[in-house]
């Protein structure tokens with residue numbers, strides 16, 4: 176029986192910086208441009224793409240764009256050149272062994288290999304993973320302008336456009352009293368029309384969370400993401416037990432399958448934010464999702480605010496994982512002023528829609544990459 180053979184001939188990691196449409200305020204950073212790393216793999220003459228993105232450099236997690244590009248372009252390339260991309264299970268195991276940690280770098284390469292193999296077979300990435308269980312997923316938006324009135328105005332615009340009806344508020348940078356007042360005002364404004372959730376991004380300690388989570392639940396907030404430090408699983412469990420009306424979501428604290436298992440055994444959350452970058456690629460994401468689903472935890476299709484390439488790779492993967500009780504937040508491309516891809520994503524009817532393939536369903540725009548890349552001086556203007 177002949178089989179697909181795709182020897183890996185080339186692995187490139189190209190850092191780029193794309194400005195955002197507005198400053199994005201988070202508890203740990205304010206972002207006005209996204210630093211991404213595009214990974215381009217050539218295997219058996221077929222090219223596949225992956226992307227890693229960090230939010231504010233090594234602020235959300237430990238990896239920086241510079242580090243990701245170096246890890247992919249040196250250590251992972253050394254381990255993977257000449258290997259058969261079509262043997263994806265072997266490839267992911269080899270990637271996992273080649274370098275410790277560095278999940279964002281591994282995920283970008285994992286995505287690029289999957290994209291190349293799907294393209295070689297002329298099928299969608301989702302089909303390579305057994306086929307989608309949905310062709311569109313609910314799409315949340317993050318209101319993070321830093322101003323209550325502006326956030327409400329932005330939310331109204333999103334409802335009118337029928338683009339989003341789940342709003343996530345980034346809190347934790349201000350006094351908790353002010354944050355709760357901000358959230359309550361927005362929840363009131365959208366009562367019965369849109370859901371409001373919060374992401375504290377680890378900014379609170381346990382007493383602060385214990386004091387203010389009930390007020391958030393009282394204001395109509397249904398979900399609170401990572402209220403305390405990633406390491407503090409015990410506090411997550413106590414907070415979840417004390418606030419049964421609120422789904423506490425693990426994000427920064429759940430990277431590996433072992434993290435997911437620990438949250439399950441300690442009953443530390445009701446929901447899990449998935450991110451291929453956190454989990455080191457396709458296999459890691461599927462492992463974490465399987466543990467979460469088996470324990471009855473709701474899935475949330477998270478984002479590191481990747482551009483079109485990384486967002487599409489995550490979308491293909493998420494559609495194969497079954498129900499997403501908390502939808503997705505795959506809006507990264509909508510926060511960017513420009514794109515490194517040749518085609519856009521369909522965002523309509525409060526959902527993100529799966530494109531036709533092959534692979535992730537778009538191509539890298541070489542002119543735009545030439546303009547936005549940060550590893551050499553600009554040699555062209557964007558088309």
Ligand SMILES: [Mg+2]
Pocket residue numbers: 374376400401426427448
């Ligand atoms: Mg989060």
